[in-house]
Amino acid sequence: MVVRIIVIFLVFILSGCSFFQNAGEALFGPGHQKATLTDRMSTYADLLNLPLPRGKIVVAVYGFSDQTGQYRPAPSSSFSTAVTQGAASMLVQVLNESGWFVTLEREGLQNLLTERKIIRAAIKEQETPQPFELPSLMSANIMLEGGIVAYDTNIKTGGAGARYFGIGLSEQYRVDEVTVNLRAVDVRTGRVLNSVLTSKKILSRQVQGDVYTFVEYKRLLEIEAGMTTNDPAQLCVLSAIESAVIHLIANGVTNNIWAMQDVNEFPASVLSEYADATVKIL
Numbered sequence: 001m002v003v004r005i006i007v008i009f010l011v012f013i014l015s016g017c018s019f020f021q022n023a024g025e026a027l028f029g030p031g032h033q034k035a036t037l038t039d040r041m042s043t044y045a046d047l048l049n050l051p052l053p054r055g056k057i058v059v060a061v062y063g064f065s066d067q068t069g070q071y072r073p074a075p076s077s078s079f080s081t082a083v084t085q086g087a088a089s090m091l092v093q094v095l096n097e098s099g100w101f102v103t104l105e106r107e108g109l110q111n112l113l114t115e116r117k118i119i120r121a122a123i124k125e126q127e128t129p130q131p132f133e134l135p136s137l138m139s140a141n142i143m144l145e146g147g148i149v150a151y152d153t154n155i156k157t158g159g160a161g162a163r164y165f166g167i168g169l170s171e172q173y174r175v176d177e178v179t180v181n182l183r184a185v186d187v188r189t190g191r192v193l194n195s196v197l198t199s200k201k202i203l204s205r206q207v208q209g210d211v212y213t214f215v216e217y218k219r220l221l222e223i224e225a226g227m228t229t230n231d232p233a234q235l236c237v238l239s240a241i242e243s244a245v246i247h248l249i250a251n252g253v254t255n256n257i258w259a260m261q262d263v264n265e266f267p268a269s270v271l272s273e274y275a276d277a278t279v280k281i282l
Helices: 002-016 023-028 042-048 087-098 109-126 233-254 263-268 270-275
Strands: 057-061 101-105 142-164 167-186 192-216 219-230
Touching: 042 087, 042 233, 042 270, 057 087, 087 101, 087 142, 087 233, 142 192, 167 233, 192 233, 233 270, 263 270
Parallel strands: 057 101, 057 142
Antiparallel strands: 142 167, 167 192, 192 219
16 A cells, blocks of 8 residues: 555656656756756757858957846855856857857956067067067957846746645746846947847746655655756856847848848848847836
8 A cells, every 4th residue: 555655656746747857866866977068048049040141240348247236045145146247258159159250358358468468578588580470459340248237036936736635746936037238339439239138037946746644553654755946047148148149130130230141041040030029018
C-alpha cells in the first residue's frame, strides 16, 4: 500500500508537469557540468538572420549603465543589484553579432591610450632607420547611448493547487520585467537619430507536491518534492538589448537613416516584422 501511494504520487508530479525534465535532477539537484557558451533566447536567432547592410556603421559605445537603482531582495539587498552591471559589454557583443556595425572600444579608452603610449615609447627607444608609425584611432559616425531604465517586480503573481486525500500539488508563479533604452546619436550634430524602448518579462515558477496521510494505524506517511525555476535576469537583459538593436536597425531602414544591401529583401526579412511592431496601450 505504501509503495503504491509513493508511485502514484511520483507519477502524478513527474508526468503531470513538464517542469521536471529529469527526475533525478528534480529530486536530487543538478549534476556537475563543464563551462559552456552562454544560453541565448529567441531574439538571438532574429539577430543572426538579419539581412546584410549596404555598409557597416561605425559606432562607439561609451557605456550602457544600470539606471534602475534596484537591488535584490533581502538579505542581499545592500550588496547585490537586481540587474547586471555589464550591460555595455553585452551591447558590444550584440552589435558585433548583428553584422551591421563596426564597434569601437570606448569603455576602456583610457587603457587603450595607455597601451599606445607604451608602444610609442618602445618605438622611440629602438631608433630604427624606418620607425613604425602607429596609426590614429578610428572615429565613430554614430554614438549609441542608453541603459537599463526599469526593473519592475511582481507585476503579475498567481498560482493554483489541489489536494485529495492527503495528496496535493501546487504551482505558483511571479513575473518581473526589465526595460532598456537604446538611442543612436549623430556624432557630427549631436542629434538623436532614433530611440527605442524594449522590455522583457522575467518568469519565476515554483511547483510543489506532497503526500500527508496515514497508511496504517499510527503510521503516518509524509513525502514532499518540489522545484523552482527562475529566468536568469542577465539573459533577459541580453534579450531586451538584442531586441533593441534589431528595432533600431529596422527603424533606421524605414526612416532612410541607413540602408540594406538588397532593398527588395526587406518585406520577407526579420526587419519587416520588427518595423511593423506597435506599442501596446494598457
